[in-house]
Amino acid sequence: MTDESPRTGAAANAAGDAYPGASEPLLRIEGVAKTFGTFRAVDGVSLDIKAGEFFALLGPSGCGKTTLLRMLAGFEAPDEGRILLGGKDIAQALPHERPINMMFQNYALFPHLSVRDNIAFGLKRAGMSRADIVPRVAEMVALVKLEGLEKRKPDQLSGGQRQRVALARALARRPQLLLLDEPLAALDKKLRENTQVELMELQRRLGMTFIVVTHDQEEAMTMASRIGVMKSGKLAQVASPRELYEAPRSRWIAEFVGDINLFDAESKLRDGHRLVVGTRDAGTLVVAEPRQPLGDVKFSVAIRPEKIKLSRRGPASEAGRETAINALDGVIADICYLGGTTTYKVKLDAGGIVEASVANSARLDVDAYSLNQHVVAWFTPDDCVVLPS
Numbered sequence: 001m002t003d004e005s006p007r008t009g010a011a012a013n014a015a016g017d018a019y020p021g022a023s024e025p026l027l028r029i030e031g032v033a034k035t036f037g038t039f040r041a042v043d044g045v046s047l048d049i050k051a052g053e054f055f056a057l058l059g060p061s062g063c064g065k066t067t068l069l070r071m072l073a074g075f076e077a078p079d080e081g082r083i084l085l086g087g088k089d090i091a092q093a094l095p096h097e098r099p100i101n102m103m104f105q106n107y108a109l110f111p112h113l114s115v116r117d118n119i120a121f122g123l124k125r126a127g128m129s130r131a132d133i134v135p136r137v138a139e140m141v142a143l144v145k146l147e148g149l150e151k152r153k154p155d156q157l158s159g160g161q162r163q164r165v166a167l168a169r170a171l172a173r174r175p176q177l178l179l180l181d182e183p184l185a186a187l188d189k190k191l192r193e194n195t196q197v198e199l200m201e202l203q204r205r206l207g208m209t210f211i212v213v214t215h216d217q218e219e220a221m222t223m224a225s226r227i228g229v230m231k232s233g234k235l236a237q238v239a240s241p242r243e244l245y246e247a248p249r250s251r252w253i254a255e256f257v258g259d260i261n262l263f264d265a266e267s268k269l270r271d272g273h274r275l276v277v278g279t280r281d282a283g284t285l286v287v288a289e290p291r292q293p294l295g296d297v298k299f300s301v302a303i304r305p306e307k308i309k310l311s312r313r314g315p316a317s318e319a320g321r322e323t324a325i326n327a328l329d330g331v332i333a334d335i336c337y338l339g340g341t342t343t344y345k346v347k348l349d350a351g352g353i354v355e356a357s358v359a360n361s362a363r364l365d366v367d368a369y370s371l372n373q374h375v376v377a378w379f380t381p382d383d384c385v386v387l388p389s
Contacts, residue, residue, distance in 0.1 A: 270289075
């Protein structure tokens with residue numbers, strides 16, 4: 001493993017090899033596949049990741065994301081394809097021969113070793129002198145804010161502190177690439193949110209390339225600059241968090257990432273740059289024309305809950321109604337108060353159910369809706385995404 005100091009984000013950008021300005025990827029995965037018996041866990045994955053990028057592999061259990069991460073770390077060898085790091089094929093290299101480190105989901109700390117010795121373990125194995133180990137460990141302890149805890153054993157630490165020890169140990173040898181396997185899964189919600197921010201700040205400060213595996217969509221969208229969504233061993237879509245949420249490539253991705261309202265289309269007519277779509281559960285909807293031609297394939301209309309506005313009489317004016325176009329009558333069938341937002345399920349007169357997420361901007365519920373109250377759910381054509389079914 002390399003022992004060169006990582007560049008800071010600013011220095012790396014100036015050299016032209018950090019994520020925003022890089023031309024060649026730090027990591028290139030070419031047609032990688034892995035089979036266990038008859039099960040193809042990873043199926044021909046190709047992906048480029050640039051230096052300084054915070055990348056997330058997102059997907060449900062069994063989709064192949066952890067197997068792919070283990071192949072990058074060297075714990076599994078691919079049956080097919082190449083893994084290039086800095087232009088060098090490392091697919092068959094042993095883990096200790098790669099300038100890569102991995103932080104495991106269970107942290108894998110040595111219970112009989114102190115914080116200091118856990119962090120120093122890999123440095124000793126690499127043959128670093130004690131004179132160099134002492135300042136490096138002190139640097140890592142300060143980096144993850146564990147000053148004063150150096151002599152404690154793992155069972156004397158909180159979950160968040162153990163996570164920091166594991167992170168410091170993974171960073172101590174200054175790898176080119178840091179792999180994180182569900183690193184925050186064991187933390188409670190509040191601590192997980194705080195640690196997400198700390199990881200982002202740390203990654204930016206070091207200018208290092210992070211690849212995190214998670215099944216938590218919010219976690220991936222909070223931390224990563226790009227996300228690769230995996231399904232059945234393949235990459236279903238690679239995009240920025242915003243693009244993934246606002247412009248999913250398929251119905252499956254739209255359902256997996258966040259909440260969504262989906263209406264199966266039964267017919268369509270072109271009206272300028274819009275489509276007039278007939279649906280079974282929501283009646284007629286006017287939607288923006290999709291970027292890619294639909295042809296004769298079956299498709300759905302997708303609308304995120306926060307795009308849907310509710311009112312007692314629809315848009316405030318005729319001009320507003322004309323802009324919205326889609327105004328669906330119904331009654332409140334269910335209410336879920338979530339603090340910052342309230343989710344309403346509206347039973348439409350057309351027969352379907354639509355979910356609307358409304359920000360709770362007022363402290364009191366004077367403007368809230370009640371069960372069985374008549375409302376109009378309205379949204380614009382641009383709020384709709386057309387997806388192949």
